Amino acid sequence: MSATYRTLYLLASFAAASAVFAVSPVGVESTTRASTAVRQTAQTAQTAQDKPAIDLSKLELYLDKAQHGSAVIRPQAAARLVPMGGPAAERLFELCGADPAAMAEMGASLVEVLGAFDDPRLRERLWQGIADPDFPWRPAAARSLAQNLLQRAPTSDAGSDQLAAAQADEARRFRALLEDPIAPVRVAAVQALEKRFPEPDMGLRAAARARLADTSDFVRRAAAVALVGWGEPEALLWLVEDLRRSDTFFERWSGKNAAYESRRALQALLGDTFGYDPEVPPSDATNVAALAQLDAAVRARIGERAVPVLPNVARASGPEPDAVLGLELISCRRGEHYIAWTSDDQLLVGIGNPARVELPEGTTARLLGFAKEQVAQLDRPYFGLPGCDVEMLRIVSEPGARAQSWVVSKNQARIEGLRPEALGAVLRELIASLPEGLGASDPRLANLRDAAREAMIAIGGR
């Protein structure tokens, strides 16, 4: 559009200059000057278009908005820095400081765009952040690297061998992140490896298949998409299974959310989801018909290949009507834990199809009674600031009632006295009640008590 306007402008200027010549007695010399002026205008415009000058005040404005703007403006402002190229990269490198603690101050939105500059120094800063378990923006750093794979050699005089060596080094680091304790980091690692290796070796295939039993449905989904792209259509079964989910974790739409995500993936991979609608239950007649067609389409893709058995963690389940007490711990440094207690003394761990542990009789009633007493002392349901560290206590006071929630949250910075004592007492009691020595049968149960305690301390202290 702008080219059209520029042409119009030049034509109008040329017409004006011609008009000057036509009516002027000055003669040929003036004509030449006028034509030269028009040419110079065009050349100047062209040069300006080729190398737009960086408006430093804009650069600083975007940096400020990306750090201190509202939650919706921060990512937009950060994205506007990328077309500014070198000058923006220099300022960001300055802001990164010398260690991940300094880089943490930049905020997640700026960290997330660092990889887009293809600057080896910024990439190294991102890797340093990922290597530090206390760096709060590890998911943003991993996504930044994964979405912008290394294209440029570490130094300007490096040859193609050195670029290949640097790419191989990054691939090795991404492989290690497949086992990371934070699920969004594992998702980024899977997606980076999928993009980096159109034809993976057997080891990488095996590592991706192992992620089909990941405790996070986001990681399982990313692994399934990668494996289908690598010629293993049986991984489509994991995506179709998500469409059968109707689970919730108290007020959380876990099953419906998974259905939306997997429907989008299936649409891209199969080209059709046959009218499946995540807004209505999988048992609805429309969805039953859609699922039958999806099953047939996937079986046709699988053909003669072996049909795998889905692990328990990936199997669809429904809501847990007997869950009366719940604890969600979402730490940007120590991972996520979803734990529920049912009225018939079962401990449920995880989202979707949870791991189940029988508890001594009366455990839930005791914990629920204590929790009700404590929360009665609280004057409000929310404490803290919005951010990536969140604790939620859920209580269903009467059978059939909706859960009430008490929430503590904060951003990367520690806040003294964030969690009220009454809430702290409930959390400590709940975590202390978690059985030890579990985990042989399900990774969600491994070191559950210690892992939950670590997450609790990372969010709101002891």
Added chain:
Amino acid sequence: MPPVALLPALLLILLLASAWSPARLGRAAMELHARLPGIHEVEKPRPKPKPGDQVDATISLLQLRDAPYRRGQPLAQWILDLEGKYVAIEGYMALGTLEGLSEFEFVPEECECGGSKVNHLVMVSLTDSTTRFRAGRFYMRGIFSAGELEEDDFVTSVYRLRSRAMPD
């Protein structure tokens, strides 16, 4: 005709040429773009929802989040069809919403954890009351509008709901 008689015409041509500079044309195009329905929203007075109004449609924030969105591109037709309708939307109040405000972000997940995409939320404005933090999922009812609303060239909302008050 003496050359001096053509001077007013010449001046007019020069004036037009300078006035129609690319920057001015760009601005004119932006203004035109801003008037296109479903792309840029020019806020206008809307009817106020009344107690007992029957909703025209019920949607979840997951549906809105799932709809394709690209800045400056038209929104999905089913969303444009909700324009001006009395709609019930299910979602969560964004964590950290302060008490006593006249508007709040209504989001598809309790924990947006790290940042919000502008098309993942509905900006709710309350006409007869102010905010109080509410945990958990709930419905908001009100008059729906869609289209990019900008402030300093940043999109601040794509979906909006004008409501009387939060539900009890």
